[in-house]
Structure formats: C-alpha cells, structure tokens
Amino acid sequence: MxxxxxxxxxxxxxxxxxxxxxxxxxxxxxxxxxxxxxxxxxxxxxxxxxxxxxxxxxxxxxxxxxxxxxxxxxxxxxxxxxxxxxxxxxxxxxxxxxxxxxxxxxxxxxxxxxxxxxxxxxxxxxxxxxxxxxxxxxxxxxxxxxxxxxxxxxxxxxxxxxxxxxxxxxxxxxxxxxxxxxxxxxxxxxxxxxxxxxxxxxxxxxxxxxxxxxxxxxxxxxxxxxxxxxGGNNPLVVLADADPARAAAIAVSGAFGAAGQKCTATRRVIVEQRLYEPLLAAMVAEVDRLKTGPGLDAASHVPPLVDKEAQSEVLEAIEQALGAGAEAVAGGRAPDGELQHGAFVLPTVLAQAGPGMTVVDDEVFGPVCAVLPVGGVDEAIEQANATPYGLSASIVTNDLRGAFRFVERIDAGMVHVNRPTPGADPHMPFGGVKGSAxxxxxxxxxxxxxxxxxxxxxxxxxxxx
Structure with missing residues (x-):
C-alpha cells in the first residue's frame, strides 16, 4: 500500500x-x-x-x-x-x-x-x-x-x-x-x-x-x-538594455512558479554587469510580493515542494552555496510557524553565485535562482552554455541583433525571447539537447x-x- x-x-x-x-x-x-x-x-x-x-x-x-x-x-x-x-x-x-x-x-x-x-x-x-x-x-x-x-x-x-x-x-x-x-x-x-x-x-x-x-x-x-x-539547468540571460523591472518579473515567474518544480524552470539568471545591482533589487522586490503557502489557499503564490525529502535536498543545495560564498538576498531557508509542518522553501535569490556551487552547476528542483554577472553578450552565452544540459533558455533584451545572436548560439532545444524559460504549446515540439535529451x-x-x-x-x- x-x-x-x-x-x-x-x-x-x-x-x-x-x-x-x-x-x-x-x-x-x-x-x-x-x-x-x-x-x-x-x-x-x-x-x-x-x-x-x-x-x-x-x-x-x-x-x-x-x-x-x-x-x-x-x-x-x-x-x-x-x-x-x-x-x-x-x-x-x-x-x-x-x-x-x-x-x-x-x-x-x-x-x-x-x-x-x-x-x-x-x-x-x-x-x-x-x-x-x-x-x-x-x-x-x-x-x-x-x-x-x-x-x-x-x-x-x-x-x-x-x-x-x-x-x-x-x-x-x-x-x-x-x-x-x-x-x-x-x-x-x-x-x-x-x-x-x-x-x-x-x-x-x-x-x-x-x-x-x-x-x-x-x-x-x-x-x-x-x-x-x-534534466535541465535553464539560463535566463538579461542584457544591459533591458528594463530591470520587466526582466525581474520574467525571472521570478520562471524561477518560482510551481515552487521551481518544472524541468524548464529558470535556474540561473546571467546578467550584464551594468544591470546586475538594479536587477537584483528588482528581483528582491518581486519576491517580497510573493506569499508562500498551501496550494489550496487562493492567496498563495509559492506552494510547497512535493515532500519533505525534496525540501531537504533543496535546503542542502542552498546551504552548500552559502558555504561557498553565495549570499541569499531573498529567502534561503524554510519558513517558520504553521508552514513548518509542510515541505516549504521560501523563494530564494542567490547573489555572488558561481561555478562549484550545486545551484549553478546542476539542476536544483525547487524555488532557487542563482544570479551571475557577466561582461557582455558573448560571455553571457558562454556562461549559459556552460552546463551539460540544454533544455530551455531565454533572453531579455530590446536589441534584436543580440536576441538573434543568442538564438543562433545557445545550446537549447527551446529558446524564448523576452519570455520566461517555462512555457510550451501542445502543437509545438518539446525537448532538449545535450544531457537534457x-x-x-x-x-x-x-x-x-x-x-x-x-x-x-x-x-x-x-x-x-
């Protein structure tokens, strides 16, 4: 039974x-x-x-x-x-x-x-x-x-x-x-x-x-x-010309919808250095508006993980990142109070993240997003491709040339422009490349x-x- x-x-x-x-x-x-x-x-x-x-x-x-x-x-x-x-x-x-x-x-x-x-x-x-x-x-x-x-x-x-x-x-x-x-x-x-x-x-x-x-x-x-x-370790690239508020909304939606329990969820936000601090601030503001709570509560935005085992795995990955030098600018822990009886993890934004951290190198199946600064679009694409996976990827920009450079060079089976990494229509093919396929x-x-x-x-x- x-x-x-x-x-x-x-x-x-x-x-x-x-x-x-x-x-x-x-x-x-x-x-x-x-x-x-x-x-x-x-x-x-x-x-x-x-x-x-x-x-x-x-x-x-x-x-x-x-x-x-x-x-x-x-x-x-x-x-x-x-x-x-x-x-x-x-x-x-x-x-x-x-x-x-x-x-x-x-x-x-x-x-x-x-x-x-x-x-x-x-x-x-x-x-x-x-x-x-x-x-x-x-x-x-x-x-x-x-x-x-x-x-x-x-x-x-x-x-x-x-x-x-x-x-x-x-x-x-x-x-x-x-x-x-x-x-x-x-x-x-x-x-x-x-x-x-x-x-x-x-x-x-x-x-x-x-x-x-x-x-x-x-x-x-x-x-x-x-x-x-x-699996997937899906990147969202944000170029310096993007509106930080719009980019933050796209990132937070992609990372924390369904408590990050989507194979296409945004795991890494890779942002040009000039927009790094404004984007972080905008993401924290977006997360502050989210309510973590039971799925049957109509006021909830971030539901629990599927079980306590999943919660432990996500919290362990967060702790590993923090121990390696990352900073939790939002979340970073399980909630207190009545929610402690559930498998909840607060939506977590990690700054100062980098290679060697599980949240950057692998798929962490929960509401965790690592934010990484880069010097330009070429470095952003290089970082986005620095993973054995290749399921979904997205870019936020007003630059048509940069967007199509990304589309041409990103190693992903599904690519979004000015949209979150999750999202697929029933009439369109779904699947990845590299280790995702x-x-x-x-x-x-x-x-x-x-x-x-x-x-x-x-x-x-x-x-x-």
Whole structure:
C-alpha cells in the first residue's frame, strides 16, 4: 500500500493506492498486447472520437481533479486546474492528428504502379512519467501513443499518481476498449520489469538523468525504442538594455512558479554587469510580493515542494552555496510557524553565485535562482552554455541583433525571447539537447507521432496485364 501525505501539512494523509508487483507488470503487458490488436485496427477517426470525449470529461471534472492533485502533489489549485485543461487540449490536438492522413503518394518507377507511405502503430508502448505535472505529462505521452494506434502500459510516479489515474479514468469512461491502457504503480522493480518486457516496443521516459540513462540502456539493449526528457539547468540571460523591472518579473515567474518544480524552470539568471545591482533589487522586490503557502489557499503564490525529502535536498543545495560564498538576498531557508509542518522553501535569490556551487552547476528542483554577472553578450552565452544540459533558455533584451545572436548560439532545444524559460504549446515540439535529451525524438506537436509509429512504404501495381 502506498500512502501519500499532504505536502502543505505532512501530518495529513492525502491519498492511498494499491501498488503492483513485477508479476502484475507482466500481466499488464499481456493484456496490453491483446488491446493493441484491437486498437491498432480501429480507424483513426474512431480513435479521435474517444480522445475528444475524454477531453470533454476532463473539462467537466477539472475542479475535482485539480483539488485532488493539489492535496497530493502540492501545487497551486489554479495551476492544477490549468494543467487539467491543458491535458484536455493535448487530447484534442492529437484527436485531430488521428483524423488526418499522414503519408505521401506518387507514381513509382515502374509504369502503372502507385507508391505511397502510411504510418503504423508499434504495438505496446510503455510510459514512465514524473510527479511534477501529474496529469499533463501523462497526457502528452498517452495522446499521441493512442492516436497512432498503440496500446499503453503507464507507470506514473509513486509521489503523485492520482492525476494519471484521473486521465485514464476519463479515457475509459469515454469508451476506450479494455486492455488499451494499463496502469502499474510501484518502485524500481516495477520499472525494470516494464523496460525489460519483450512486448514493449518503445518506452517514453521523463525524469532524472541517472534513472533515464539506466532505463535507456536496458531498453535499447534489446532493440526497442527509447524517448527521454531528462534534466535541465535553464539560463535566463538579461542584457544591459533591458528594463530591470520587466526582466525581474520574467525571472521570478520562471524561477518560482510551481515552487521551481518544472524541468524548464529558470535556474540561473546571467546578467550584464551594468544591470546586475538594479536587477537584483528588482528581483528582491518581486519576491517580497510573493506569499508562500498551501496550494489550496487562493492567496498563495509559492506552494510547497512535493515532500519533505525534496525540501531537504533543496535546503542542502542552498546551504552548500552559502558555504561557498553565495549570499541569499531573498529567502534561503524554510519558513517558520504553521508552514513548518509542510515541505516549504521560501523563494530564494542567490547573489555572488558561481561555478562549484550545486545551484549553478546542476539542476536544483525547487524555488532557487542563482544570479551571475557577466561582461557582455558573448560571455553571457558562454556562461549559459556552460552546463551539460540544454533544455530551455531565454533572453531579455530590446536589441534584436543580440536576441538573434543568442538564438543562433545557445545550446537549447527551446529558446524564448523576452519570455520566461517555462512555457510550451501542445502543437509545438518539446525537448532538449545535450544531457537534457535522452534521444532524438521530440514530444508534443506532430513530432510526437514519429516516436509512437513507424513508416511503411507500399507499392501497388494497378495496370495489370
């Protein structure tokens, strides 16, 4: 039995779930193999109808799902509701993809012969999803997998599986046939059994680099496909011509939204020296307006971290930075009073930060932002690229030439200009480069279908003798 505690007050139990064994995983893969036969033969427009109907159910249930997500994962209830509606939008986008014909047609080299291509499902695919977007990330993996005609075995994070279960419930209530989506909940033994099952033709993973690299090795060793969305250490570059108040608003939004628990959250602010002190002051003023509190409190801006373990990891990284010479000009600790019973960390801005600090060199998954001064745009880009990751990056400037120099030279899969580092649309590809990319496959948008399907070329001789 899995017992989860409310991140806003760990004295309270938020939810309990039955867990699964490796034998349960094997049985789930067997049922999915049967489901793949039926779903793979289902015409695209009928698959689309199920996705559209499930989206409508998510929209109807958004308030209840959001409240459950907040109690379990901790995020602001408004964010949880927006995430649920985003999941519905993802289902609708891929319903449209299921209705469209994908392929090419033309004359073959031989007379009287038509050549064309079509996309075919892979069969059974596995999805391993994280806790920080407990319904949106399962949706943006499940929707293209189902649109392409696959059956799915889904393993959500044990830290917050409720959103994934709500999504699957909507799909089943919308008419998804039995066996097309199976859910397994458990730890590493469940994950490795799923990765090793020969019926799983592909596995899509979102999570840490250490776990993702291990899963990739297992999956690819037996010739199956792997898709990975891994870590990020996302930079926001601020040039000297930027308005410090606007730049601060962008930085604070990107760093502290969802308590920094986004793979695309702003981790480092790299600012030209002339604007360093004005930007720091503006960021502190922005942070002073933020209220740290429970996700169910409509007045809160910064919710708790997912659990006490996550809180300890973030506070340890802050302490390491302070010991190495950084200065906390905002936050830098857990709050006192009633909030001490939750997994809270005050939004933290670190000045005098530099290499050798975990908050600069690695991904710290919480409300922590390191601010680093540089001499100019070239040094800023060099510092922004000085990381093994390459997920998202942003620049704040009024200089069009500087902005496009940044776009051309930054090592990131997603680039924003005068916007925070988080943010992605369902119809656009999502993914990183370098250590942020577990493979060459992108998520979201039409690109998502490439991972979950394979191309088949067909020749038909119609001019028979």
């Amino acid at each position: 899995l017992t989860l505690h409310d991140p806003a007050d760990v004295r309270q139990i938020a939810a309990t779930y039955e867990t699964h064994t490796p034998a349960d995983v094997t049985a789930a893969c067997e049922r999915a193999a049967g489901g793949a036969e039926l779903w793979g033969r289902t015409p695209g427009p009928r698959r689309a109808a199920v996705l559209h109907a499930a989206a409508a159910l998510l929209e109807q249930r958004a308030d209840a799902i959001a409240a459950d997500i907040t109690r379990e994962e901790g995020k602001l209830v408004a964010d949880a509701r927006a995430e649920t509606l985003r999941a519905a939008a993802v289902l609708r986008f891929h319903a449209g993809e299921a209705e469209r014909t994908h392929g090419e047609a033309g004359d073959a080299g031989d007379p009287g012969t038509l050549a064309y291509t079509r996309r075919r499902p892979l069969g059974v695919v596995a999805l391993v999803t994280p806790w920080n977007f407990p319904i949106a990330i399962p949706a943006w993996k499940l929707a293209p997998a189902l649109a392409a005609g696959n059956a799915v075995v889904l393993k959500p994070s044990t830290r917050a599986p409720g959103g994934a279960l709500a999504l699957v419930a909507a799909l089943r209530d919308a008419g998804l046939p039995e066996g097309v989506v199976e859910v397994v909940i458990g730890g590493a033994d469940v994950g490795t059994t799923l990765a090793d099952d020969a019926r799983v033709a592909a596995l899509s993973f979102t999570g840490s680099n250490a776990v993702g690299d291990a899963v990739r090795e297992r999956v690819q060793a037996r010739g199956a496909r792997f898709q990975g969305e891994l 577990g493979s060459g496959y992108r998520e979201q948008g039409r690109a998502a279908l490439e991972f979950f399907s394979q191309s088949q070329t067909v020749y038909v001789q119609h001019d028979l003798p």
